[in-house]
Amino acid sequence: MMSGPERRTVRDLRRGNRAIVLRALYFGGPASRQELTGATGLSAATVSNVTAGLLAEGAIVEAGLVESDGGRPRVLLRVDPEHGYAIGVDVGETHVRVELFDLAMTERAKADYALRPARHEAQLVARHILAGIDVVLAEAGVGRERMLGVGIGVPGIVEHGPAAVIHAQTFGWESVPLGTLLRAGTSLPLFVDNGAKTMGQAELWFGAGRGARHAIVALVGSGVGANIVTDGVTYRGVTGSAGEWGHTTVVVNGRRCRCGALGCLEAYVGAEGVLGPATRRRAG
Numbered sequence: 001m002m003s004g005p006e007r008r009t010v011r012d013l014r015r016g017n018r019a020i021v022l023r024a025l026y027f028g029g030p031a032s033r034q035e036l037t038g039a040t041g042l043s044a045a046t047v048s049n050v051t052a053g054l055l056a057e058g059a060i061v062e063a064g065l066v067e068s069d070g071g072r073p074r075v076l077l078r079v080d081p082e083h084g085y086a087i088g089v090d091v092g093e094t095h096v097r098v099e100l101f102d103l104a105m106t107e108r109a110k111a112d113y114a115l116r117p118a119r120h121e122a123q124l125v126a127r128h129i130l131a132g133i134d135v136v137l138a139e140a141g142v143g144r145e146r147m148l149g150v151g152i153g154v155p156g157i158v159e160h161g162p163a164a165v166i167h168a169q170t171f172g173w174e175s176v177p178l179g180t181l182l183r184a185g186t187s188l189p190l191f192v193d194n195g196a197k198t199m200g201q202a203e204l205w206f207g208a209g210r211g212a213r214h215a216i217v218a219l220v221g222s223g224v225g226a227n228i229v230t231d232g233v234t235y236r237g238v239t240g241s242a243g244e245w246g247h248t249t250v251v252v253n254g255r256r257c258r259c260g261a262l263g264c265l266e267a268y269v270g271a272e273g274v275l276g277p278a279t280r281r282r283a284g
């Protein structure tokens with residue numbers, strides 16, 4: 001971006017401070033205003049202004065009192081779990097799973113659609129996702145205006161943009177514009193990414209990677225993928241394929257992989273690669 005610090009307006013600054021406080025409360029709360037001042041590096045006056053605004057909007061709520069040495073007890077603040085909701089979608093080999101969460105990541109509703117292996121028409125998957133969104137919204141009794149967005153994890157390489165074009169050999173998807181297909185049926189904000197990357201992001205926010213600046217989170221399921229994080233940001237590579245190591249050749253002229261090539265890593269450590277020989281042995 002070309003805009004230097006001099007281009008930042010007061011409004012940008014205020015929005016930035018809000019984000020800093022919200023982030024500190026979301027990942028580190030509940031916390032008192034004084035703790036927030038320490039955690040964010042913002043001034044006490046700024047924390048006081050920002051939290052007043054967030055309280056007035058209902059984005060944060062008071063969460064009891066904590067004793068302070070000698071002084072008045074301090075009010076704890078936390079993000080209101082019901083201020084907003086998010087939907088997560090997992091497009092896997094055998095199912096499309098749609099779940100609705102509040103901001104505390106408590107699951108409020110869920111819908112599951114089985115996929116027959118080797119039958120993953122993009123239109124069918126899109127229909128399942130859209131149906132699932134309607135089902136979980138109705139089941140949770142949450143209005144669309146309360147939804148922050150829908151995050152969708154898919155196999156393969158995702159071209160980031162409104163069309164969210166996906167290349168997933170194992171699904172038989174060549175340049176499938178999943179974003180466009182879904183946009184025809186919902187106006188909610190959509191975030192489509194590779195499933196290993198979404199899982200890696202979740203680990204960094206809530207799991208084993210909390211607080212890490214550099215991490216590699218590996219997904220070993222039917223497919224094999226990874227999220228490579230450097231300086232807190234997912235490394236994507238020039239084509240968005242960084243971390244797509246399942247189809248790296250590990251054995252020359254080796255086992256046949258689902259993608260058609262020989263000797264891919266996935267053919268050995270992916271679920272089919274592990275279960276295939278075991279079931280063949282049992283049958284033989």
Ligand SMILES: [Zn+2]
Nearest residue numbers: 247257259264
């Ligand atoms: Zn392969």
